[in-house]
Amino acid sequence: MTGETPDTGAPYDPNAQVHLGVFYTGVGPQLVWSRPTERPHTAIESFVEVAQLLERGLFDAFFLGEGLRLRENRGRVLELDVAGRPDAITQLSALAAVTGRIGLVATQNTTYNYPADLARRLASLDLLSDGRAGWNIVTTDNAWTGANFRHGGWLAHERRYERATQFVQTAKDLWASFGGPAVERQTDLVSTRATATVPASRQGRPVLFQAGDSDGGRELAAAHADVVFSANTQFDQAVAYAADLRARLNRHRRSADSLRILPGAAVLLAPTEAQAREKARWVREEQLSAPRAMAFFEQYWGADLSAYDPHGPLPGIEPSQGELDPSRGTIPLEQRTGKLERIAAWRELAEQKSLSILELYREVSPRERWFVGTPGQIAEQWVHYVRTRAVDGFNITPHLLPDSLTDIVELLVPELQERGAYRTAYEGTTLREHLALPRVP
Numbered sequence: 001m002t003g004e005t006p007d008t009g010a011p012y013d014p015n016a017q018v019h020l021g022v023f024y025t026g027v028g029p030q031l032v033w034s035r036p037t038e039r040p041h042t043a044i045e046s047f048v049e050v051a052q053l054l055e056r057g058l059f060d061a062f063f064l065g066e067g068l069r070l071r072e073n074r075g076r077v078l079e080l081d082v083a084g085r086p087d088a089i090t091q092l093s094a095l096a097a098v099t100g101r102i103g104l105v106a107t108q109n110t111t112y113n114y115p116a117d118l119a120r121r122l123a124s125l126d127l128l129s130d131g132r133a134g135w136n137i138v139t140t141d142n143a144w145t146g147a148n149f150r151h152g153g154w155l156a157h158e159r160r161y162e163r164a165t166q167f168v169q170t171a172k173d174l175w176a177s178f179g180g181p182a183v184e185r186q187t188d189l190v191s192t193r194a195t196a197t198v199p200a201s202r203q204g205r206p207v208l209f210q211a212g213d214s215d216g217g218r219e220l221a222a223a224h225a226d227v228v229f230s231a232n233t234q235f236d237q238a239v240a241y242a243a244d245l246r247a248r249l250n251r252h253r254r255s256a257d258s259l260r261i262l263p264g265a266a267v268l269l270a271p272t273e274a275q276a277r278e279k280a281r282w283v284r285e286e287q288l289s290a291p292r293a294m295a296f297f298e299q300y301w302g303a304d305l306s307a308y309d310p311h312g313p314l315p316g317i318e319p320s321q322g323e324l325d326p327s328r329g330t331i332p333l334e335q336r337t338g339k340l341e342r343i344a345a346w347r348e349l350a351e352q353k354s355l356s357i358l359e360l361y362r363e364v365s366p367r368e369r370w371f372v373g374t375p376g377q378i379a380e381q382w383v384h385y386v387r388t389r390a391v392d393g394f395n396i397t398p399h400l401l402p403d404s405l406t407d408i409v410e411l412l413v414p415e416l417q418e419r420g421a422y423r424t425a426y427e428g429t430t431l432r433e434h435l436a437l438p439r440v441p
Helices: 044-056 088-096 115-128 143-149 157-175 215-224 235-251 273-287 290-301 339-353 357-364 375-387 403-418
Strands: 019-024 061-064 103-109 133-138 183-186 191-194 207-211 227-229 264-269 370-373 393-396
Touching: 019 044, 044 061, 044 088, 044 403, 061 088, 061 133, 088 103, 088 115, 103 115, 103 207, 115 133, 115 157, 115 191, 133 157, 157 183, 157 215, 207 215, 215 235, 235 375, 264 273, 264 375, 264 403, 273 370, 290 339, 290 357, 339 357, 370 375, 375 403
Parallel strands: 019 061, 019 393, 061 103, 103 133, 133 207, 207 227, 264 370, 264 393
Antiparallel strands: 183 191
């Protein structure tokens, strides 16, 4: 790739290294569940296998997604998503004992936790792992999830990042206060008086990760995060996102290198580009399967559609008048109203293109953020991304476990190393060192 170096808010770096993490997600269609060899999500062996594979591939971090309530479909547990996965911090504590270098990042919610309690549990993971812990900070305004905590709908959508900012600052104050006086914070959203009971690890405190695409998310990331996720994997979008985020960092008096940008991405590798594209077609069809199509439209229709053929036309029955059933979990803000208008548009699209239920589902489902090609092609792309500082690396969402990750470790990592853009050995022992982040004051 040639041309003028884009303005990403950071200078071109010919020696930049690709940082990699893996997001072991628990919900949604990312993983292909149809294969009988797919690993169970309640067995510690599954997680040990993946974490040790990634450590062999010299990855920075292993991330665990977490949900605070089981997904449902029309009042029953949704069989197409994970149910029964153990608590993320507990699980990562077990993985700390069977790994020695890779970072261990727990997704934890600021809306339905308490600062002193969560700060203590994260500090414990950080201490017991000898400085390898991270916290993926998430928020929710989902009343359906909140009902599990008798707080359904208690926090307005626009205030969730206000609470998150106050929550994270309180946690940071607690981590910095061991051996000192109690930390006290009294605001309308966070009320805490607590004394730190766990000493700091060798990295000072857990590394803070945050998914920041919205304006509120970007501000939280610029103020507090060490690593930020985004959906911006297209190069031009990544450049614009990096420039905006680094401008915000500057306003918070932070340097460009105090925050790593790791957009989420899936990787599909094959010996030839044509084979890789065929693999991508297969993966998308397996992810967006007929059972998922029926469950998706049942949520919109508010009715049992099991009598309909997914390869046939849309149901002729009228949908329920109410808005979306929230029992499938978080519904994006832009989809919480206008259900009937959306269904009318789908019917028109299906008629124009003669689409079946399954074909329409695939047509209206968003495209995954994929890198598709040979190991050499993707290595070249990634080197360009990190050296122009559009990103600092990628947070991989696997589609097959462990196969898609084995391909990256055995095929893509050597190509990156050959180009001088990936470590050949861990140079430190803490997660903060892997990410080349500044030391905690």
